[in-house]
Amino acid sequence: MTASAHTDPLHVVIVGGGVAGMETLIALRSLAGSRVQITLVEPAPEFTVRAETVGEPFGMGSAQRHPVDRIANDFGADLVADRLESVAHNLRRVTLAGGEGVDYDALVLALGARQEPVWPHTINFGGHGAVEAMEQLVADVKRGLTGSVAFVVPEGVSWPLPLYELALMTARHVRAGESETELVVFTPERHPLEAFGRNVSSHMTAELERAGVRLARSAVVDVTPSGDISLPFEETPMRFERVVALPRLVGPAPRGVTHDADGFIQIDSYGAVHGMQHVYAAGDGTNYPLKQGGVATQQADAVAESIAKVAGSGVAPRPFSAVLRAQLFTGDGKHFLRGDLSEHATETSEASETPLWWPAGKVAGHYLGPYLAAHAEPGAAVAPARRVRSATWIEEGPFGE
Ligand SMILES: Cc1cc2nc3c(=O)[nH]c(=O)nc-3n(C[C@H](O)[C@H](O)[C@H](O)COP(=O)(O)OP(=O)(O)OC[C@H]3O[C@@H](n4cnc5c(N)ncnc54)[C@H](O)[C@@H]3O)c2cc1C
Known part of the structure; x- marks a missing residue:
């Protein structure tokens, strides 16, 4: 059906009400108005701004949490509190874990990624219980009970910023207390936050130095269960009392959807899923190499523009460019x-x-x-x-x- 032939609203099903899903919902309502009927499928009752959880162990207040049903209601979406099971692309239908089938004119997959701890014996920040574990670590640092902490970015993690934040904020507590805790960041990056470019890397390097945090760059490390950190060309491992690391992300690999070997959904620069008409994806669950909230919203905007055009809104879709x-x-x-x-x-x-x-x-x-x-x-x-x-x-x- 062509855009101009649409008289009924286009039924858009958004699966996943995280950062990418919510941005798609709001953008689509804003760009296409009543030309779209939106169903949001999200099992969690709350939308949490996970990026803000890094402040929680340091007494910066709680991360924002908003009821998903309120957001759905604010933008006129029907909410289905369930999980996606599979996509039948030829039927334009999704099947949910509860057994229900939902037909769509356009489908948006905003499923995020699964977090997998690389070293189970470290504080895996982002995983379950990490905020409490980090809180305990900060308390120990303040009381002088922890002599050394390593903050490790595992190879393959594309968004290391939270680890730098944890190191800087821990350093502040070291400075404020009587302790002399040694803090070191290990990163496989050639320069800290190198994805941004030179000026931000220089800024980050200066911030770490100012805070008294040592930096080991181009460091692809392994962490043993006793907290030893081994570097490929160093014979003697370095021992740390505590180790904080980030999880690696694994793609959602939804059944019936084109994805790569790591489970990430393959998209083009408009968010259209390879080889699947009327199916779009945005966010951490896609094969775009950088998994970050702001990037997820920009992908979601490209998807919303494409769908708004199909709905006949006259919007000219722009390709995603981060x-x-x-x-x-x-x-x-x-x-x-x-x-x-x-x-x-x-x-x-x-x-x-x-x-x-x-x-x-x-x-x-x-x-x-x-x-x-x-x-x-x-x-x-x-x-x-x-x-x-x-x-x-x-x-x-x-x-x-
Ligand atoms: C500690 C930490 C700090 C971060 N710091 C920053 C930062 O400073 N700035 C920044 O921009 N980004 C940051 N990020 C990254 C940011 O949170 C993610 O990039 C962003 O949340 C990705 O959005 P998304 O919608 O793809 O995935 P998510 O936000 O994870 O949302 C996915 C949603 O899909 C739902 N879902 C999953 N499976 C199914 C299913 N089968 N059916 C239906 N629904 C499903 C989930 O319940 C979830 O609500 C940080 C992340 C962490 C963990």
Whole structure:
């Protein structure tokens, strides 16, 4: 059916109500209005801004949590609290774990990725119980009970920022207390946060130095159960009392959907799934190499534009081209980092102590950002850095759109 032939609303099924799913929902309602009927399939009752959980062990307040049914209701979506089981692409139908079949005109897979601990005996930040374990570690550091902590980015992790934040915030507690805890970051990156570009890497290096955190770059390490860290060309392993690491991500590999060997859904630059008409995907569950919330929202915007066009809204879809935006918790404040990953960009990155976009939340999304800012609990330490001055997205600085 062509776009102009649509008279009934296009039925869009969004599976997954995380960052990518919520951005798709809000963008689609905004771009296509009543031309789309939206069903959201999400098993969890709450949408949690996981990026903000890094502040929790350091007393920065709780990460934002919003009822999924309220968000669905705010944007006129029918909510189905269930899990996707499989996709029957030729029938344009999804089957849910509860056995129900749901027909769609367009399907958006925003399933995220599964987190797998690389070394089970470390604090696997992002996994179950990690905030409490990190809280305990910080308490031990403050009381001088822990002499050394290693923060390890495993090979294959594309978004190392949380580990740098944990190291910087722990360092602040070391400085504030009487302890002399040794803190070291091990990363396989050639420069810290190298995905952003040179300026952000230099900024990060300086921040670590200022905080007294040692940095081991280009370090592909293994961690033994006793906390020894071995480097490929070093005979003697280094011993640390505690080790904090990030999990590796594994793709969702939904049944009936094209995915790569690691389970990540294969998409083009508009978010269309390879070889599957009317099926789109966005976020950590796709085969785009960088798994990050802001990137997930930009992919979701490309998907929403494509579907809005099919629904007859007159929107001209733009291909996805990532600009990395991140808020870095340093322990002393929040810094704003930005890097343009698009092909045409030349000098690509910048770091600033004042917001480079607005609302300046942890997850930068054109549609989700303003919604979260408007619903943040007053007084929450992780709430936006300044009072909301506008409910719309504003880009500041040289990247302004
Ligand atoms: C500790 C930590 C710190 C981070 N820091 C930052 C940061 O500072 N900035 C940033 O931009 N990003 C950050 N991220 C990354 C960011 O959280 C992710 O990139 C982002 O959440 C990805 O969005 P998504 O929608 O793809 O996946 P998710 O947000 O994980 O959402 C996936 C959703 O799909 C649902 N789902 C899964 N399987 C099914 C199924 N079978 N059927 C139906 N629903 C299903 C899940 O319940 C979930 O709600 C951080 C992540 C972590 C863990």
